[in-house]
Amino acid sequence: MRAKSETKRQAILDVATEVFREVGFERASMSEICARVGGSKATIYNYFPSKEELFFEIMFRSTEKEFEATHEALDPFTDDIAESLCHFGERLLALLFSPEVQAARRLIVSEAGRGELGRLCFERGPQRSLAMVSDFLQAAMDLGKLRQADAQVATLHLRGLLEAELLDHFLFQVPVEVSEEKIRGIVVRAVTVFIAAYGPV
Known part of the structure:
Protein backbone atom coordinates (compact mmCIF):
# COMPACT_ATOMS: atom_id res chain seq x y z
CA MET A 1 0.00 0.00 0.00
CA PRO A 49 -2.95 20.43 1.03
CA SER A 50 -2.42 23.38 -1.35
CA LYS A 51 -0.90 24.44 -4.65
CA GLU A 52 1.80 26.25 -2.65
CA GLU A 53 2.76 23.05 -0.83
CA LEU A 54 2.89 21.19 -4.13
CA PHE A 55 5.08 23.81 -5.80
CA PHE A 56 7.43 23.95 -2.83
CA GLU A 57 7.78 20.17 -2.78
CA ILE A 58 8.84 20.23 -6.43
CA MET A 59 11.41 22.93 -5.76
CA PHE A 60 12.58 21.22 -2.56
CA ARG A 61 13.04 17.92 -4.36
CA SER A 62 15.26 19.49 -7.01
CA THR A 63 17.51 21.49 -4.66
CA GLU A 64 17.67 19.60 -1.34
CA LYS A 65 20.86 17.67 -2.13
CA GLU A 66 22.67 20.87 -3.09
CA PHE A 67 21.27 22.63 -0.01
CA GLU A 68 22.60 19.91 2.28
CA ALA A 69 25.99 19.79 0.54
CA THR A 70 26.29 23.57 0.81
CA HIS A 71 25.81 23.55 4.57
CA GLU A 72 27.99 20.49 5.09
CA ALA A 73 30.89 22.66 3.88
CA LEU A 74 30.74 24.48 7.24
CA ASP A 75 33.16 22.99 9.76
CA PRO A 76 33.77 24.93 13.00
CA PHE A 77 36.66 22.64 13.91
CA THR A 78 38.71 23.50 10.83
CA ASP A 79 42.01 25.29 11.31
CA ASP A 80 40.96 27.89 8.74
CA ILE A 81 37.49 29.35 9.31
CA ALA A 82 37.86 31.68 6.32
CA GLU A 83 38.50 28.72 4.03
CA SER A 84 35.42 26.93 5.37
CA LEU A 85 33.34 30.07 4.80
CA CYS A 86 34.69 30.33 1.25
CA HIS A 87 33.69 26.73 0.46
CA PHE A 88 30.23 27.47 1.85
CA GLY A 89 29.90 30.78 0.01
CA GLU A 90 30.91 29.34 -3.35
CA ARG A 91 28.37 26.53 -3.04
CA LEU A 92 25.66 28.89 -1.81
CA LEU A 93 26.05 31.38 -4.66
CA ALA A 94 26.30 28.60 -7.25
CA LEU A 95 22.97 27.28 -5.94
CA LEU A 96 21.16 30.62 -5.49
CA PHE A 97 22.23 32.00 -8.86
CA SER A 98 21.71 28.88 -10.95
CA PRO A 99 19.08 29.60 -13.64
CA GLU A 100 16.54 27.20 -12.09
CA VAL A 101 16.76 28.59 -8.57
CA GLN A 102 16.77 32.19 -9.77
CA ALA A 103 13.55 31.54 -11.68
CA ALA A 104 11.97 29.89 -8.63
CA ARG A 105 13.06 32.72 -6.30
CA ARG A 106 11.59 35.36 -8.63
CA LEU A 107 8.33 33.45 -8.76
CA ILE A 108 8.24 33.14 -4.98
CA VAL A 109 8.88 36.87 -4.52
CA SER A 110 6.18 37.81 -7.04
CA GLU A 111 3.63 35.50 -5.40
CA ALA A 112 4.62 36.10 -1.77
CA GLY A 113 1.85 38.57 -0.95
CA ARG A 114 -0.95 36.49 -2.45
CA GLY A 115 -0.81 33.30 -0.41
CA GLU A 116 1.30 31.02 1.72
CA LEU A 117 4.07 30.35 -0.79
CA GLY A 118 6.37 33.11 0.50
CA ARG A 119 6.06 32.08 4.14
CA LEU A 120 6.46 28.41 3.33
CA CYS A 121 9.61 28.91 1.26
CA PHE A 122 11.07 31.36 3.79
CA GLU A 123 10.62 28.88 6.64
CA ARG A 124 12.07 25.91 4.78
CA GLY A 125 14.79 27.79 2.91
CA PRO A 126 16.34 31.02 4.28
CA GLN A 127 15.15 30.51 7.86
CA ARG A 128 16.42 26.94 7.92
CA SER A 129 19.75 28.07 6.48
CA LEU A 130 19.94 30.88 9.05
CA ALA A 131 19.68 28.38 11.89
CA MET A 132 22.34 26.08 10.41
CA VAL A 133 24.85 28.84 9.69
CA SER A 134 24.18 30.48 13.07
CA ASP A 135 24.98 27.19 14.80
CA PHE A 136 28.25 27.00 12.87
CA LEU A 137 29.23 30.59 13.69
CA GLN A 138 28.31 30.16 17.36
CA ALA A 139 30.47 27.04 17.56
CA ALA A 140 33.35 28.91 15.92
CA MET A 141 32.89 31.76 18.41
CA ASP A 142 32.87 29.34 21.34
CA LEU A 143 36.13 27.84 20.03
CA GLY A 144 37.72 31.30 19.86
CA LYS A 145 37.99 31.24 16.09
CA LEU A 146 35.63 34.22 15.75
CA ARG A 147 34.93 36.99 18.23
CA GLN A 148 31.85 36.65 20.42
CA ALA A 149 28.78 38.30 18.87
CA ASP A 150 25.13 37.61 18.08
CA ALA A 151 25.47 34.59 15.77
CA GLN A 152 22.17 35.23 13.99
CA VAL A 153 23.10 38.84 13.20
CA ALA A 154 26.54 37.67 12.05
CA THR A 155 24.83 35.15 9.76
CA LEU A 156 22.70 37.87 8.20
CA HIS A 157 25.81 40.00 7.68
CA LEU A 158 27.59 37.08 6.03
CA ARG A 159 24.67 36.36 3.73
CA GLY A 160 24.38 40.04 2.83
CA LEU A 161 28.07 40.26 1.98
CA LEU A 162 27.94 37.10 -0.14
CA GLU A 163 24.99 38.35 -2.21
CA ALA A 164 25.97 42.03 -2.31
CA GLU A 165 27.56 42.03 -5.78
CA LEU A 166 24.79 40.04 -7.46
CA LEU A 167 21.59 41.01 -5.65
CA ASP A 168 20.62 44.08 -7.71
CA HIS A 169 21.12 42.16 -10.94
CA PHE A 170 18.84 39.43 -9.56
CA LEU A 171 16.15 41.84 -8.33
CA PHE A 172 16.01 43.86 -11.55
CA GLN A 173 16.55 40.81 -13.78
CA VAL A 174 19.66 42.23 -15.41
CA PRO A 175 21.80 39.43 -16.88
CA VAL A 176 25.16 38.98 -15.18
CA GLU A 177 27.93 36.43 -15.53
CA VAL A 178 27.97 33.94 -12.67
CA SER A 179 30.90 31.76 -13.66
CA GLU A 180 32.88 29.78 -11.09
CA GLU A 181 35.71 32.29 -11.38
CA LYS A 182 33.41 35.27 -10.77
CA ILE A 183 31.74 33.56 -7.82
CA ARG A 184 35.13 32.70 -6.32
CA GLY A 185 36.19 36.35 -6.49
CA ILE A 186 32.93 37.56 -4.95
CA VAL A 187 33.19 35.06 -2.12
CA VAL A 188 36.81 35.87 -1.30
CA ARG A 189 35.98 39.59 -1.07
CA ALA A 190 32.89 38.93 1.07
CA VAL A 191 34.67 36.56 3.47
CA THR A 192 37.61 38.99 3.78
CA VAL A 193 35.22 41.71 4.97
CA PHE A 194 33.40 39.29 7.26
CA ILE A 195 36.60 38.11 8.92
CA ALA A 196 37.74 41.72 9.34
CA ALA A 197 34.53 42.35 11.27
CA TYR A 198 34.16 39.06 13.16
CA GLY A 199 37.68 37.62 13.34
CA PRO A 200 39.11 36.85 16.78
CA VAL A 201 40.27 39.90 18.71
Whole structure:
Protein backbone atom coordinates (compact mmCIF):
# COMPACT_ATOMS: atom_id res chain seq x y z
CA MET A 1 0.00 0.00 0.00
CA ARG A 2 2.83 2.37 0.89
CA ALA A 3 4.55 1.65 -2.46
CA LYS A 4 1.32 2.42 -4.27
CA SER A 5 0.91 5.68 -2.33
CA GLU A 6 4.48 6.71 -3.12
CA THR A 7 3.94 5.92 -6.81
CA LYS A 8 0.82 8.10 -6.86
CA ARG A 9 2.63 10.91 -5.02
CA GLN A 10 5.46 10.79 -7.53
CA ALA A 11 3.01 10.84 -10.44
CA ILE A 12 1.39 13.97 -9.02
CA LEU A 13 4.79 15.64 -8.63
CA ASP A 14 5.83 14.74 -12.19
CA VAL A 15 2.61 16.05 -13.72
CA ALA A 16 2.60 19.20 -11.56
CA THR A 17 6.18 19.93 -12.64
CA GLU A 18 5.06 19.83 -16.28
CA VAL A 19 2.07 22.10 -15.61
CA PHE A 20 4.10 24.69 -13.66
CA ARG A 21 6.70 24.78 -16.45
CA GLU A 22 4.06 25.18 -19.13
CA VAL A 23 1.82 27.86 -17.61
CA GLY A 24 3.61 29.18 -14.51
CA PHE A 25 2.55 29.07 -10.89
CA GLU A 26 -0.27 31.62 -11.03
CA ARG A 27 -2.09 30.09 -14.01
CA ALA A 28 -1.56 26.50 -12.92
CA SER A 29 -4.56 24.93 -11.22
CA MET A 30 -5.07 21.87 -9.09
CA SER A 31 -7.95 20.98 -11.43
CA GLU A 32 -5.62 20.82 -14.44
CA ILE A 33 -3.08 18.78 -12.51
CA CYS A 34 -5.84 16.44 -11.35
CA ALA A 35 -7.17 16.03 -14.90
CA ARG A 36 -3.74 15.00 -16.16
CA VAL A 37 -2.99 12.67 -13.26
CA GLY A 38 -6.44 11.10 -13.19
CA GLY A 39 -8.60 10.63 -10.14
CA SER A 40 -10.30 13.14 -7.88
CA LYS A 41 -9.09 16.48 -6.57
CA ALA A 42 -9.58 15.09 -3.08
CA THR A 43 -6.85 12.55 -3.79
CA ILE A 44 -4.34 15.25 -4.71
CA TYR A 45 -5.27 17.28 -1.64
CA ASN A 46 -4.64 14.21 0.51
CA TYR A 47 -1.01 14.34 -0.64
CA PHE A 48 -0.61 18.11 -0.94
CA PRO A 49 -2.95 20.43 1.03
CA SER A 50 -2.42 23.38 -1.35
CA LYS A 51 -0.90 24.44 -4.65
CA GLU A 52 1.80 26.25 -2.65
CA GLU A 53 2.76 23.05 -0.83
CA LEU A 54 2.89 21.19 -4.13
CA PHE A 55 5.08 23.81 -5.80
CA PHE A 56 7.43 23.95 -2.83
CA GLU A 57 7.78 20.17 -2.78
CA ILE A 58 8.84 20.23 -6.43
CA MET A 59 11.41 22.93 -5.76
CA PHE A 60 12.58 21.22 -2.56
CA ARG A 61 13.04 17.92 -4.36
CA SER A 62 15.26 19.49 -7.01
CA THR A 63 17.51 21.49 -4.66
CA GLU A 64 17.67 19.60 -1.34
CA LYS A 65 20.86 17.67 -2.13
CA GLU A 66 22.67 20.87 -3.09
CA PHE A 67 21.27 22.63 -0.01
CA GLU A 68 22.60 19.91 2.28
CA ALA A 69 25.99 19.79 0.54
CA THR A 70 26.29 23.57 0.81
CA HIS A 71 25.81 23.55 4.57
CA GLU A 72 27.99 20.49 5.09
CA ALA A 73 30.89 22.66 3.88
CA LEU A 74 30.74 24.48 7.24
CA ASP A 75 33.16 22.99 9.76
CA PRO A 76 33.77 24.93 13.00
CA PHE A 77 36.66 22.64 13.91
CA THR A 78 38.71 23.50 10.83
CA ASP A 79 42.01 25.29 11.31
CA ASP A 80 40.96 27.89 8.74
CA ILE A 81 37.49 29.35 9.31
CA ALA A 82 37.86 31.68 6.32
CA GLU A 83 38.50 28.72 4.03
CA SER A 84 35.42 26.93 5.37
CA LEU A 85 33.34 30.07 4.80
CA CYS A 86 34.69 30.33 1.25
CA HIS A 87 33.69 26.73 0.46
CA PHE A 88 30.23 27.47 1.85
CA GLY A 89 29.90 30.78 0.01
CA GLU A 90 30.91 29.34 -3.35
CA ARG A 91 28.37 26.53 -3.04
CA LEU A 92 25.66 28.89 -1.81
CA LEU A 93 26.05 31.38 -4.66
CA ALA A 94 26.30 28.60 -7.25
CA LEU A 95 22.97 27.28 -5.94
CA LEU A 96 21.16 30.62 -5.49
CA PHE A 97 22.23 32.00 -8.86
CA SER A 98 21.71 28.88 -10.95
CA PRO A 99 19.08 29.60 -13.64
CA GLU A 100 16.54 27.20 -12.09
CA VAL A 101 16.76 28.59 -8.57
CA GLN A 102 16.77 32.19 -9.77
CA ALA A 103 13.55 31.54 -11.68
CA ALA A 104 11.97 29.89 -8.63
CA ARG A 105 13.06 32.72 -6.30
CA ARG A 106 11.59 35.36 -8.63
CA LEU A 107 8.33 33.45 -8.76
CA ILE A 108 8.24 33.14 -4.98
CA VAL A 109 8.88 36.87 -4.52
CA SER A 110 6.18 37.81 -7.04
CA GLU A 111 3.63 35.50 -5.40
CA ALA A 112 4.62 36.10 -1.77
CA GLY A 113 1.85 38.57 -0.95
CA ARG A 114 -0.95 36.49 -2.45
CA GLY A 115 -0.81 33.30 -0.41
CA GLU A 116 1.30 31.02 1.72
CA LEU A 117 4.07 30.35 -0.79
CA GLY A 118 6.37 33.11 0.50
CA ARG A 119 6.06 32.08 4.14
CA LEU A 120 6.46 28.41 3.33
CA CYS A 121 9.61 28.91 1.26
CA PHE A 122 11.07 31.36 3.79
CA GLU A 123 10.62 28.88 6.64
CA ARG A 124 12.07 25.91 4.78
CA GLY A 125 14.79 27.79 2.91
CA PRO A 126 16.34 31.02 4.28
CA GLN A 127 15.15 30.51 7.86
CA ARG A 128 16.42 26.94 7.92
CA SER A 129 19.75 28.07 6.48
CA LEU A 130 19.94 30.88 9.05
CA ALA A 131 19.68 28.38 11.89
CA MET A 132 22.34 26.08 10.41
CA VAL A 133 24.85 28.84 9.69
CA SER A 134 24.18 30.48 13.07
CA ASP A 135 24.98 27.19 14.80
CA PHE A 136 28.25 27.00 12.87
CA LEU A 137 29.23 30.59 13.69
CA GLN A 138 28.31 30.16 17.36
CA ALA A 139 30.47 27.04 17.56
CA ALA A 140 33.35 28.91 15.92
CA MET A 141 32.89 31.76 18.41
CA ASP A 142 32.87 29.34 21.34
CA LEU A 143 36.13 27.84 20.03
CA GLY A 144 37.72 31.30 19.86
CA LYS A 145 37.99 31.24 16.09
CA LEU A 146 35.63 34.22 15.75
CA ARG A 147 34.93 36.99 18.23
CA GLN A 148 31.85 36.65 20.42
CA ALA A 149 28.78 38.30 18.87
CA ASP A 150 25.13 37.61 18.08
CA ALA A 151 25.47 34.59 15.77
CA GLN A 152 22.17 35.23 13.99
CA VAL A 153 23.10 38.84 13.20
CA ALA A 154 26.54 37.67 12.05
CA THR A 155 24.83 35.15 9.76
CA LEU A 156 22.70 37.87 8.20
CA HIS A 157 25.81 40.00 7.68
CA LEU A 158 27.59 37.08 6.03
CA ARG A 159 24.67 36.36 3.73
CA GLY A 160 24.38 40.04 2.83
CA LEU A 161 28.07 40.26 1.98
CA LEU A 162 27.94 37.10 -0.14
CA GLU A 163 24.99 38.35 -2.21
CA ALA A 164 25.97 42.03 -2.31
CA GLU A 165 27.56 42.03 -5.78
CA LEU A 166 24.79 40.04 -7.46
CA LEU A 167 21.59 41.01 -5.65
CA ASP A 168 20.62 44.08 -7.71
CA HIS A 169 21.12 42.16 -10.94
CA PHE A 170 18.84 39.43 -9.56
CA LEU A 171 16.15 41.84 -8.33
CA PHE A 172 16.01 43.86 -11.55
CA GLN A 173 16.55 40.81 -13.78
CA VAL A 174 19.66 42.23 -15.41
CA PRO A 175 21.80 39.43 -16.88
CA VAL A 176 25.16 38.98 -15.18
CA GLU A 177 27.93 36.43 -15.53
CA VAL A 178 27.97 33.94 -12.67
CA SER A 179 30.90 31.76 -13.66
CA GLU A 180 32.88 29.78 -11.09
CA GLU A 181 35.71 32.29 -11.38
CA LYS A 182 33.41 35.27 -10.77
CA ILE A 183 31.74 33.56 -7.82
CA ARG A 184 35.13 32.70 -6.32
CA GLY A 185 36.19 36.35 -6.49
CA ILE A 186 32.93 37.56 -4.95
CA VAL A 187 33.19 35.06 -2.12
CA VAL A 188 36.81 35.87 -1.30
CA ARG A 189 35.98 39.59 -1.07
CA ALA A 190 32.89 38.93 1.07
CA VAL A 191 34.67 36.56 3.47
CA THR A 192 37.61 38.99 3.78
CA VAL A 193 35.22 41.71 4.97
CA PHE A 194 33.40 39.29 7.26
CA ILE A 195 36.60 38.11 8.92
CA ALA A 196 37.74 41.72 9.34
CA ALA A 197 34.53 42.35 11.27
CA TYR A 198 34.16 39.06 13.16
CA GLY A 199 37.68 37.62 13.34
CA PRO A 200 39.11 36.85 16.78
CA VAL A 201 40.27 39.90 18.71
